[in-house]
Amino acid sequence: MVRFLVQRILSAVLTLFAVSVLTFLMFFALPRDPVSGMCPKNCNPERLARVRQELGLRDPLVSQYAGYLKGIFTGRELGTAQGGRCDAPCLGWSYVNNEAVTDTLARVLPVTLSIVVPAAVLWLLLGVGLGLVSALRRGSWLDRAAIGFSLTGASLQLYFVGAVLMLVFVYTLRWLPVPGYTPLAEHPVRWAGGLVLAWCSLALLFSASYARLFRAQLLETLSEDFIRTARAKGLGRARVYGRHALRAAITPVVTVAGLDVGAALGGTVITETTFGIQGLGRTAVDAVRAGDLPTIMGTVLIAAVFVVLANLLVDVLYAAVDPRVRLG
Amino acid sequence: MRVVGRSPGQLAWRRLYRDRTAQVSGAMLVLFVLLALAAPLIELAYGIGPRDQFQDRLDASGMPLGYAGGVSGDHFFGLEPGLGRDVFIRLVYGLRTSLFIALTAAVLSTVLGVVLGALAGYLGGWLDAVLSWVTDLTLAMPFLVIALALTPTVTLRFYGPRDAVPAAFGVGVLIAVFALFGWTGTARLVRGQVLGLREREFVAAARASGAGLGHMLFRQLLPNLWAPILVSFSLAVPQFVTGEAALSFIGVGLTEETPSFGRMIYQSLDYLQTDPAFVFFPGVTIFALVCAFNLFGDALRDALDPRSSR
Numbered sequence: 001m002v003r004f005l006v007q008r009i010l011s012a013v014l015t016l017f018a019v020s021v022l023t024f025l026m027f028f029a030l031p032r033d034p035v036s037g038m039c040p041k042n043c044n045p046e047r048l049a050r051v052r053q054e055l056g057l058r059d060p061l062v063s064q065y066a067g068y069l070k071g072i073f074t075g076r077e078l079g080t081a082q083g084g085r086c087d088a089p090c091l092g093w094s095y096v097n098n099e100a101v102t103d104t105l106a107r108v109l110p111v112t113l114s115i116v117v118p119a120a121v122l123w124l125l126l127g128v129g130l131g132l133v134s135a136l137r138r139g140s141w142l143d144r145a146a147i148g149f150s151l152t153g154a155s156l157q158l159y160f161v162g163a164v165l166m167l168v169f170v171y172t173l174r175w176l177p178v179p180g181y182t183p184l185a186e187h188p189v190r191w192a193g194g195l196v197l198a199w200c201s202l203a204l205l206f207s208a209s210y211a212r213l214f215r216a217q218l219l220e221t222l223s224e225d226f227i228r229t230a231r232a233k234g235l236g237r238a239r240v241y242g243r244h245a246l247r248a249a250i251t252p253v254v255t256v257a258g259l260d261v262g263a264a265l266g267g268t269v270i271t272e273t274t275f276g277i278q279g280l281g282r283t284a285v286d287a288v289r290a291g292d293l294p295t296i297m298g299t300v301l302i303a304a305v306f307v308v309l310a311n312l313l314v315d316v317l318y319a320a321v322d323p324r325v326r327l328g
Numbered sequence: 329m330r331v332v333g334r335s336p337g338q339l340a341w342r343r344l345y346r347d348r349t350a351q352v353s354g355a356m357l358v359l360f361v362l363l364a365l366a367a368p369l370i371e372l373a374y375g376i377g378p379r380d381q382f383q384d385r386l387d388a389s390g391m392p393l394g395y396a397g398g399v400s401g402d403h404f405f406g407l408e409p410g411l412g413r414d415v416f417i418r419l420v421y422g423l424r425t426s427l428f429i430a431l432t433a434a435v436l437s438t439v440l441g442v443v444l445g446a447l448a449g450y451l452g453g454w455l456d457a458v459l460s461w462v463t464d465l466t467l468a469m470p471f472l473v474i475a476l477a478l479t480p481t482v483t484l485r486f487y488g489p490r491d492a493v494p495a496a497f498g499v500g501v502l503i504a505v506f507a508l509f510g511w512t513g514t515a516r517l518v519r520g521q522v523l524g525l526r527e528r529e530f531v532a533a534a535r536a537s538g539a540g541l542g543h544m545l546f547r548q549l550l551p552n553l554w555a556p557i558l559v560s561f562s563l564a565v566p567q568f569v570t571g572e573a574a575l576s577f578i579g580v581g582l583t584e585e586t587p588s589f590g591r592m593i594y595q596s597l598d599y600l601q602t603d604p605a606f607v608f609f610p611g612v613t614i615f616a617l618v619c620a621f622n623l624f625g626d627a628l629r630d631a632l633d634p635r636s637s638r
Binding site for chain 1: 461464465467468469470472473474476477478480481566570573574577578579593594596597600601604607611612614615618619622623626
């Protein structure tokens with residue numbers, strides 16, 4: 001177990017390192033002049049020169065990258081215009097926002113968390129529940145309805161669902177306020193009211209594929225020998241399904257859920273755009289539009305961290321959930 | 329009674345042909361492809377081009393006159409608020425863009441995935457290790473943000489900030505980005521299949537008679553892999569349709585003059601309260617397209633896999 005964990009963590013670190021190198025190259029080395037994008041059209045040449053100087057773009061690429069990495073782990077000294085000392089997880093300074101990138105991310109991360117975490121709970125419950133019902137009542141009208149739902153959901157687009165939901169619940173029925181973000185600690189009801197449509201549309205789309213996956217897995221598991229053995233031993237239905245079948249059938253769902261949640265935490269770009277909520281995804285998109293390289297780097301890195309962490313977690317959970325998995 | 333032998337291909341074709349879902353979704357796909365191919369002809373018959381503006385049919389605030397966003401005999405799906413362009417003909421051309429990008433990207437990513445996956449599975453060793461690591465790496469990159477950031481960067485590499493960028497270049501970059509990010513799924517699938525096939529007798533026999541790498545991969549292994557490759561291809565196309573729409577939705581890749589589903593929906597969101605029909609038509613069209621592809625892909629999988637029973 002320890003050996004497996006160490007191996008996985010090492011490969012995760014290596015992946016993160018590679019993502020950072022790739023992103024760095026993509027954004028700092030590929031463009032002809034990284035700074036010109038950072039400065040709007042009416043930007044004066046002095047400011048351009050100063051930005052270039054402060055970002056250290058004249059230095060060799062390797063030392064630029066080393067400086068960036070050093071900033072993440074130990075903090076670094078930036079120019080006075082960049083706010084001076086930049087503490088440990090330092091991701092650089094954004095000229096567009098006039099703010100340290102770490103501060104920007106710290107501000108928008110709770111927004112994305114507030115969208116993704118409740119939505120994920122909702123979509124897992126809905127997906128697994130539907131899959132369970134339709135596998136256990138195979139061929140019934142419930143099963144048909146669940147299959148129809150999952151086929152429709154798999155082909156729907158988030159922006160369309162979001163638009164329809166907004167049109168119905170916000171503009172026509174006026175049951176909900178215009179979507180937006182209020183911190184949970186400030187006003188829990190307003191927090192939920194502003195985000196509930198985002199949760200529902202994400203849950204609607206995601207639970208469709210989970211229902212399908214879980215149904216197929218459960219049906220396959222139920223036809224396996226160990227289930228027959230469990231039945232033959234005289235175990236009750238609840239025990240056979242709950243303890244034996246569920247644990248074996250849920251592993252693929254755990255994998256997919258881990259990947260999905262990890263990817264969503266890195267920014268739900270489409271959801272945030274549709275509902276006009278400023279989370280990680282919108283921040284990344286705005287940064288790209290403004291040519292704000294340090295912010296782009298920061299958002300890409302944090303998204304990669306989430307995906308890699310989720311992968312790691314899934315591997316560990318696998319062993320815990322499925323008794324058949326042996327680590328070696 | 330005479331017993332007629334049928335090849336697995338013929339059996340699969342018969343199963344597909346008899347499947348009602350496959351019939352309906354297949355017919356819809358054919359219709360969509362025909363619409364896309366015949367776009368210039370439809371423009372001729374319809375008498376309106378994708379860039380024609382009908383300002384006289386808008387009211388003072390730029391909203392289309394009449395019901396449901398100006399739906400009428402002249403304008404089947406109504407008009408865009410603001411510019412007053414015809415929604416129907418723009419959707420037909422959007423379909424063309426969307427299908428062209430999705431199909432090309434699916435072909436490219438499938439070819440890449442098959443070659444790399446087969447190589448990794450057959451040769452194993454360090455190549456296999458590198459490939460599975462690259463797959464993990466691709467998964468760890470936030471696709472939308474990277475694609476969003478990469479497109480202008482690549483464009484700037486080839487064109488100056490003030491040059492006019494041809495529309496075809498944007499399409500090309502988009503296809504390249506999809507192919508670059510999309511091959512890993514197919515590669516993983518093909519690798520798994522090849523790992524199983526590698527130990528079979530016919531492979532050993534071919535190797536013993538001195539077959540080269542190319543012959544082994546493409547003449548011996550590939551013919552056994554058509555079914556999973558076809559299924560993964562048919563499911564990749566709707567993913568790229570959605571991907572193109574999503575990217576256009578957040579505003580990358582295609583320039584304003586290229587009609588696209590995603591861009592239309594993005595523009596239409598501003599009019600959600602005032603002109604909901606403008607959101608409705610592109611949304612339903614893309615839903616129907618993706619749904620047809622998904623259903624057909626499912627039916628194809630069932631037809632190709634004799635053991636599967638839904």
